[in-house]
Amino acid sequence: METSFALTGKGYVIVAADTTAIRSIVKMQIDQDKIKELSPHLLMAYSGEPGDTVQFAEYVERNIRLYQIRNLYPLRPAAAASWIRRSIAETLRTRNAYSVNLLLGGYDTSSHTPNLYWIDYMGTVVEVPFAAHGYGSYFALSLLDRYHDPEASLEEGLATLKRCIDEVSKRLVVDPGKYKVKVVDKDGIREVEI
Amino acid sequence: MSIMEYNGGSVIAMVGKDCVAIASDLRLGSQALGISSNFQRIFPVTDRVYVGLPGLATDVTTLRERFRYRVNMYTIKEEREIEPETFAHLVSSTLYQHRFGPYFIEPVMAGLSKTPSGGFKPFIAATDLIGCLNFAKDFVVAGTASAKLFGVAEGLWEPDLEAEDLFETISQTLLNAVDRDAYSGWGAIVHVITKDKIITRTLKGRMD
Numbered sequence: 001m002e003t004s005f006a007l008t009g010k011g012y013v014i015v016a017a018d019t020t021a022i023r024s025i026v027k028m029q030i031d032q033d034k035i036k037e038l039s040p041h042l043l044m045a046y047s048g049e050p051g052d053t054v055q056f057a058e059y060v061e062r063n064i065r066l067y068q069i070r071n072l073y074p075l076r077p078a079a080a081a082s083w084i085r086r087s088i089a090e091t092l093r094t095r096n097a098y099s100v101n102l103l104l105g106g107y108d109t110s111s112h113t114p115n116l117y118w119i120d121y122m123g124t125v126v127e128v129p130f131a132a133h134g135y136g137s138y139f140a141l142s143l144l145d146r147y148h149d150p151e152a153s154l155e156e157g158l159a160t161l162k163r164c165i166d167e168v169s170k171r172l173v174v175d176p177g178k179y180k181v182k183v184v185d186k187d188g189i190r191e192v193e194i
Numbered sequence: 195m196s197i198m199e200y201n202g203g204s205v206i207a208m209v210g211k212d213c214v215a216i217a218s219d220l221r222l223g224s225q226a227l228g229i230s231s232n233f234q235r236i237f238p239v240t241d242r243v244y245v246g247l248p249g250l251a252t253d254v255t256t257l258r259e260r261f262r263y264r265v266n267m268y269t270i271k272e273e274r275e276i277e278p279e280t281f282a283h284l285v286s287s288t289l290y291q292h293r294f295g296p297y298f299i300e301p302v303m304a305g306l307s308k309t310p311s312g313g314f315k316p317f318i319a320a321t322d323l324i325g326c327l328n329f330a331k332d333f334v335v336a337g338t339a340s341a342k343l344f345g346v347a348e349g350l351w352e353p354d355l356e357a358e359d360l361f362e363t364i365s366q367t368l369l370n371a372v373d374r375d376a377y378s379g380w381g382a383i384v385h386v387i388t389k390d391k392i393i394t395r396t397l398k399g400r401m402d
Contacts, residue, residue: 089256093295118229123252124201126222126230138227 003136077106089123202377204337
């Protein structure tokens with residue numbers, strides 16, 4: 001019942017993911033952070049096969065960091081999305097494929113635009129104004145179709161996100177519980193309470 | 195559930211009088227769930243050749259990158275741009291190299307090839323996912339709405355259409371075919387290639 005959402009607005013991207021770690025029918029943890037901060041302006045929410053997720057997210061995190069150390073500048077969101085996609089796609093037809101779904105949200109400090117990429121475990125990448133993974137996507141995407149506004153202020157964006165979270169809690173068989181919400185804009189990354 | 199229908203999407207190409215057209219819908223889905231209404235699956239190869247890649251979306255990106263690499267290598271080695279016929283064989287051999295573990299894509303190509311007299315001849319082709327080439331004289335289709343596209347194209351297409359008439363024909367064929375397919379639609383893009391310019395238009399479609 002893992003769920004993650006992300007949406008863009010005027011100069012920002014909001015990324016949200018539930019905080020429950022589930023194994024079989026048991027809740028193992030209720031405050032897990034499933035959103036990695038890859039660089040000063042890049043966020044990545046990950047979900048999927050337990051084990052693969054953390055392994056892959058840390059692999060990506062270290063490589064993005066390595067690039068920044070070597071080149072002084074971090075990868076821009078589009079370039080990071082391409083690199084991450086390739087990492088997934090190259091292992092897809094092997095015996096050790098990563099079963100990880102990602103939402104990559106970033107603020108491009110060169111073009112001053114917020115970017116959001118929907119990436120699935122096969123290496124499908126598409127840039128979108130809003131996105132969701134997991135069972136929550138079946139409820140949230142139609143809400144976002146109705147309420148998403150690319151020119152919305154952060155307060156309005158968070159209100160839209162709240163609608164999605166509330167709807168999933170109301171209609172999904174198992175409530176995903178608490179969410180961690182992070183925002184990336186021109187000033188960098190910060191966590192937001194909702 | 196077939197892997198070829200996992201993401202949805204369709205492409206069609208048509209021949210006109212001294213012009214060709216290639217068009218595709220813009221949907222990317224995850225089975226019945228729509229993810230994006232702006233997923234490009236038609237790419238320029240040279241100024242006069244376009245390729246459409248319907249099928250599994252991850253392979254759309256992978257093959258696009260592969261074709262870009264191979265065409266760049268060809269251009270550097272040969273010191274000239276690739277002809278559509280040659281590109282069709284490049285596509286075919288790339289796919290056949292993966293005969294027993296294929297890319298789940300059925301490419302469609304459209305372009306104008308140079309004639310010895312210095313003119314241009316319309317060229318279209320399509321292959322299956324393992325690279326079996328189909329050189330058609332009229333139109334080629336591929337993707338989740340291919341059966342519907344065949345029917346509508348068979349009814350609307352006629353020989354020697356001028357560029358604007360060809361645009362109308364391919365647009366109506368695509369829009370009406372994808373409206374009968376749940377996995378294709380959500381807008382469309384059309385490219386008409388003529389000898390001195392390329393006309394690209396984005397079409398609005400039904401959003402259901």
